[in-house]
Amino acid sequence: MKYKDNIQGVVSLQPDYLGFIFYERSKRHFEGTFPAIPDGIKTVGVFVNAEQSFIKSTVEEHALNAVQLHGDESASYCEDLRAVLGNDIEIIKAFSISDRFDFNNLNVFTPFCDFFLFDTKGKERGGNGILFDWNVLQRYDVEKPFFLSGGIGLQELNQVQSFLKSKAGEYCYAIDVNSKFESEPGMKKIKELxxxxELTKT
Known part of the structure; x- marks a missing residue:
C-alpha cells in the first residue's frame, strides 16, 4: 500500500493484512503516516536487507504488527531480529522459488520465523506479477505455515481454490496479492480486490 485514500478503500474490504514497503529502491516505497486502520487488520512492514535498528524504529513509529523480510536475510539475522522485536511482532521470511528450490534449507529458519512467504523468482524483489509452478510446493514438508504469493489475480482464482484443497495447500495460511490488482505500483483496484x-470465501 502507498496512497492514503487507496489504503482507506482497501481497509473497507477488511483484509487480514496490509503491507507497506520500507525499501527505497521499490516503486511502492511508503513514506508518511498511516491513515486510521482498524485493530483487526494487521500492518506489515516489508524490508530488504535492512539494519535491524531501522526495522525496530519503523515498527515502533508505525505500530506495525509484523515484518516481512524480502532480502537475503540469514537464519542468524532472523534470530537476532526476534530478540530485538520480541515475540509480539510476527516475522515473515520471504523466499523466491524456482523449480530446484530445496525446502530443507528452511529448517534453520523455523525457530525464529512465524511464517514463510513463497514468491516468484524474478528481476525485482517481489511485485513481478509472475506465477511460479505451485507443484514445487508438493515437496514442502516443513511444519510452518506459509503465504502464497507471486502473480496472483482474478484469473488465478480457480487455481488458488484448487491449490488450497490439495496436499500442498495444507500449510497455506494466507494468499498474498499485489501487482495483479494494481493500476500503477501501489495503487490497488478496489472493485477487483x-x-x-468475496469469491475466495465462497
Whole structure:
C-alpha cells in the first residue's frame, strides 16, 4: 500500500493484512503516516536487507504488527531480529522459488520465523506479477505455515481454490496479492480486490 485514500478503500474490504514497503529502491516505497486502520487488520512492514535498528524504529513509529523480510536475510539475522522485536511482532521470511528450490534449507529458519512467504523468482524483489509452478510446493514438508504469493489475480482464482484443497495447500495460511490488482505500483483496484475476496470465501 502507498496512497492514503487507496489504503482507506482497501481497509473497507477488511483484509487480514496490509503491507507497506520500507525499501527505497521499490516503486511502492511508503513514506508518511498511516491513515486510521482498524485493530483487526494487521500492518506489515516489508524490508530488504535492512539494519535491524531501522526495522525496530519503523515498527515502533508505525505500530506495525509484523515484518516481512524480502532480502537475503540469514537464519542468524532472523534470530537476532526476534530478540530485538520480541515475540509480539510476527516475522515473515520471504523466499523466491524456482523449480530446484530445496525446502530443507528452511529448517534453520523455523525457530525464529512465524511464517514463510513463497514468491516468484524474478528481476525485482517481489511485485513481478509472475506465477511460479505451485507443484514445487508438493515437496514442502516443513511444519510452518506459509503465504502464497507471486502473480496472483482474478484469473488465478480457480487455481488458488484448487491449490488450497490439495496436499500442498495444507500449510497455506494466507494468499498474498499485489501487482495483479494494481493500476500503477501501489495503487490497488478496489472493485477487483473486493471480488477476489468475496469469491475466495465462497
Amino acid at each position: 473486493k471480488k477476489f475476496i
